[in-house]
Amino acid sequence: MSDTLVVETKRLSRHFGRIKAVDGVDLGVRAGETYGLLGPNGSGKTTLIRLLVGLLKPTAGEARVLGRVMPNKEVLSVVGYMTQAEALYLDLTVWENLVFFGRIYGGASHSRLRELLELVELGQRADSVVATLSGGMRRRLSLACALVHNPVLLLLDEPTVGIDPQLRVTFWQHFYKLNEQGVTIIVSSHVMDEAEHCHRLGLMRDGRLLAEGSAEELRQGSGTSTLEEAFLAYIRGSGELG
């Protein structure tokens, strides 16, 4: 982990009409870090991630990824992005999906794609049409598709929502492994126990970043023993619940 900032936002805001989905967020994510965005549904996590990947333009402020102001197409060749939706072509086979996204990112070698397939344990299903796969298999393929181009930054929007505990463990093992290889990861979740996996956390609520730090720091800073309590304490501290 170094002090180089892979992601940096300044007073980043995005409004939809009168709704301030993201409201003046200052975020800094260091190279090699696993950064968790924690907050309830509707707290602005998805909007923040979509701003970082350039799918939305900020209403105010700016987002920089690898030093470039987003949206920027060039940066995207080293950024991996995975959403809750599977985002796969259901009528193509597992292998065809991988090859397609590989080519979109400039062509990944077949050995690399093979390796990915083994990594997500879909080696036996390479020639299966995606529509015939189970939900868990699709999620694994979706992750593989987000990795075809060896991204240096991985943006994961609630990657473990709705998957069984076993797959969740597997996913986190993958994320650890990637992180060890030097990949910076930003992962959003509304499940507090996932936070323990992250180096640092950002607590989000109503589009704002309430607090930042490691799970331990957040607990200590609020004088609580669990993250849930810490979260509630920070919300009280921000005056939200009086």
Added chain:
Amino acid sequence: MSWVRIGALARRIITQLRRDRRTLVLIFLIPIIVLSLVGYLVELEPTDITIGVVNEDVATVSVADHIIAALEDSGDFELAVLSREEVEEWLTEGRIQAALIFPYDFTQRLATGYEASVSLRLEGSDPQVVGYIRGSMAAIIPEALAGLAGMMGGFIDIQTTFVYGGPRFGTLDYLAPAFIVIFPFFFVFLLTSVSFLRERAQGTMERLLASPLSRAESVLGYMLGFALFALVESLVILLFTVYVLQIDYAGNILILVLIVVIMALGAVNLGIFMSTFARNEFQAVQFMPLVIFPQALLGGMFWAVGTLPWFLRWLSYAMPVTYANFAVRNVMIKGASILDWDVGSNLLILVGFAGVFIFLSSLTLRREVG
């Protein structure tokens, strides 16, 4: 069986559909638009037909003059007085749809009890116009003759010749070239709308937007993929019409391929543009008749644009299919080359349409990044 459950289902569907305003409007509007158009068009007789008249009859009291006056009185067409030398040029340029040529001995032969002949030279590329002119002539000429005293025994033979086509050139020969370009156009349009919609619904659009893929690349990729099928489809229609329907074409297949490619480019972009107005595949299917029916009816496929009344003609001129039909008929029926104004100008207009659709689709693709 529970009526409560059945009722619940029916009510849910009614509520969902009521909320889907666009589909609702389309459900009621499209049949009315299409039916009023069809109803109007089937009643329609060709208008604006001009007939060239060459009168070489030397008689002082000329039967030819009498027939020409009868033609004029009928109000079925405009007349233009020409010399024999001008006929071919006026016909090929489309300034007249037919020419009627009376020989020098026309009156003399009739007066002496012989059969007189008059030549009817038809431009011939539109069977509807041909049928109309021939029908009118067959009715007006004998009637005019019958009204003349002292000509009771005379008989007029109308000798019909064609510049393009021929007596056996039927409606099918006229329609077939249009089908070659129009089917691929509609097919590509439809599939692009549905594919784009699916990309959005299944989330792959989001993944692609978060990749280095540019707008131009996605449009070109889509176009290449579909153009292949569009060309194969054209080829199948072409071969079917040549070998099964036994239609003779005069034209150059390469120009046809070019027209299909330009149309496919336009269709892909129109599809991308229209897909943004549809929130679901249901609505996309509803857009199909909105884009397809008016163009099929007014694009000169069945009813030649020149024979439509002015207000429908303006609509026709706003549709790409019209120009594709102009171009493809000139190529396939008349054997025109790409350098001919009738082909080249229409191709340029088609390129223009494709440009407009590319602009519209790029606007909608830009909107994806909100």
